[in-house]
Amino acid sequence: MARILGGIGTSHVPAIGAAIARGVQNEPYWQPFFAGYPAARAWLERVRPDLVVLVYNDHGLNFFLDKMPTFAVGAAPEYRNADEGWGLPTLGPYRGHAGFSWHLIESLVEDEFDITTCQEMLVDHAFTVPMSLLWPEGSVAPPVVPIAVNTVQHPLPKPSRCFALGRAVGRAIASYPDDIGVVVIGTGGLSHQLDGERAGYINREFDLLCLRALAAEPEVLTRLTILDLVRLAGTQGVELIMWLVMRGALQEKVRTVHSHYHIPVSNTAAGLLVLDNAA
Amino acid sequence: MSTARVRRRPDPIPGTYIFDGEMAQKGYALNKMCYSFNEARNRQAFLADEDAYCRRYGLTNEQREAVRSRDVLEMLAAGGNIYYLAKLAGIFGWNVQDIGAQQTGMSREEFDAKLAAARVRRAS
Numbered sequence: 264m265a266r267i268l269g270g271i272g273t274s275h276v277p278a279i280g281a282a283i284a285r286g287v288q289n290e291p292y293w294q295p296f297f298a299g300y301p302a303a304r305a306w307l308e309r310v311r312p313d314l315v316v317l318v319y320n321d322h323g324l325n326f327f328l329d330k331m332p333t334f335a336v337g338a339a340p341e342y343r344n345a346d347e348g349w350g351l352p353t354l355g356p357y358r359g360h361a362g363f364s365w366h367l368i369e370s371l372v373e374d375e376f377d378i379t380t381c382q383e384m385l386v387d388h389a390f391t392v393p394m395s396l397l398w399p400e401g402s403v404a405p406p407v408v409p410i411a412v413n414t415v416q417h418p419l420p421k422p423s424r425c426f427a428l429g430r431a432v433g434r435a436i437a438s439y440p441d442d443i444g445v446v447v448i449g450t451g452g453l454s455h456q457l458d459g460e461r462a463g464y465i466n467r468e469f470d471l472l473c474l475r476a477l478a479a480e481p482e483v484l485t486r487l488t489i490l491d492l493v494r495l496a497g498t499q500g501v502e503l504i505m506w507l508v509m510r511g512a513l514q515e516k517v518r519t520v521h522s523h524y525h526i527p528v529s530n531t532a533a534g535l536l537v538l539d540n541a542a
Numbered sequence: 543m544s545t546a547r548v549r550r551r552p553d554p555i556p557g558t559y560i561f562d563g564e565m566a567q568k569g570y571a572l573n574k575m576c577y578s579f580n581e582a583r584n585r586q587a588f589l590a591d592e593d594a595y596c597r598r599y600g601l602t603n604e605q606r607e608a609v610r611s612r613d614v615l616e617m618l619a620a621g622g623n624i625y626y627l628a629k630l631a632g633i634f635g636w637n638v639q640d641i642g643a644q645q646t647g648m649s650r651e652e653f654d655a656k657l658a659a660a661r662v663r664r665a666s
Contacts, residue, residue: 328566328570347580348579349631349632417560458627458641459559461556468665
């Protein structure tokens with residue numbers, strides 16, 4: 264049976280991808296951010312996942328307002344990236360795992376999560392940037408099964424629902440018959456707001472609370488509403504819900520392997536959290 | 543009845559636009575145009591003839607005026623969603639700090655300083 268090795272929460276800001284493309288990771292602006300990642304890569308090298316489930320939000324590459332699924336699961340043999348309009352190099356393609364995807368889909372629907380299934384799905388920076396951070400050029404990433412969560416158009420799925428989805432993802436992994444190790448990644452955040460007169464909003468205290476609570480008592484965060492999250496973390500800080508899906512997939516007690524926090528990366532507070540499922 | 547709670551408009555958060563069903567309907571044409579800018583040839587077509595491109599997507603007068611004046615707050619008020627607007631901003635060579643500075647009425651340097659200050663400052 265498949266085992267869940269652990270989970271990672273990470274920022275996915277496009278500017279990180281641009282910095283990697285320009286090779287400026289050691290410049291003073293970027294060094295404190297990138298310094299967080301060797302520890303995450305060392306953990307991945309130790310646990311050696313055979314498969315990644317990556318939970319992210321599409322920012323208008325694959326989905327438009329004509330059809331906006333709340334939760335969408337990739338069921339493709341591979342995932343392509345494409346031009347998002349502002350100059351990031353196109354990366355990939357990324358290997359998928361259609362067999363696991365369909366197992367996940369069957370299991371989620373049986374669990375009453377009536378998700379959208381995608382045999383073609385372009386993945387944007389929220390997928391590619393974390394992959395570049397965790398499997399830099401020269402390393403071989405395991406196959407990835409993406410889950411996209413709507414954070415574009417309200418109503419967004421509630422934090423409690425995202426956590427429950429994570430629980431269902433965890434059950435799906437545990438019931439997969441092959442003996443493989445799986446890491447679940449949630450991308451986005453932490454606090455930031457791009458739009459409105461409140462643009463540039465960052466909430467360090469709340470972010471640090473989130474990093475602690477995600478490990479020890481995620482229920483604290485699942486009691487928040489989406490509007491609470493907008494108020495506390497900014498309009499795009501709601502991306503914490505992807506981290507809650509990740510956390511939900513893990514067991515109740517986890518061990519924090521690594522936690523990193525840096526302000527600012529672009530308009531955001533950047534976070535990284537590595538949780539090992541063997542508490 | 544539980545429907546009242548579902549229909550209730552959210553409490554406003556100052557300086558914050560909740561992109562809900564009402565905004566998604568209002569902003570559809572503008573956002574659809576911005577979504578088209580994922581493709582380089584569409585970005586070029588916009589630059590070649592902005593008026594014709596906006597007409598092709600059926601922008602409302604309010605949306606056309608907001609785009610003409612390059613005013614992000616006006617675009618948001620006209621139903622624009624920031625994720626799609628960011629693709630339009632890319633055509634103008636703006637990144638999200640430039641957009642932040644414009645919306646907050648700050649210079650780019652002031653806005654960058656505001657972000658950096660969040661390292662030590664309490665959220666406000």
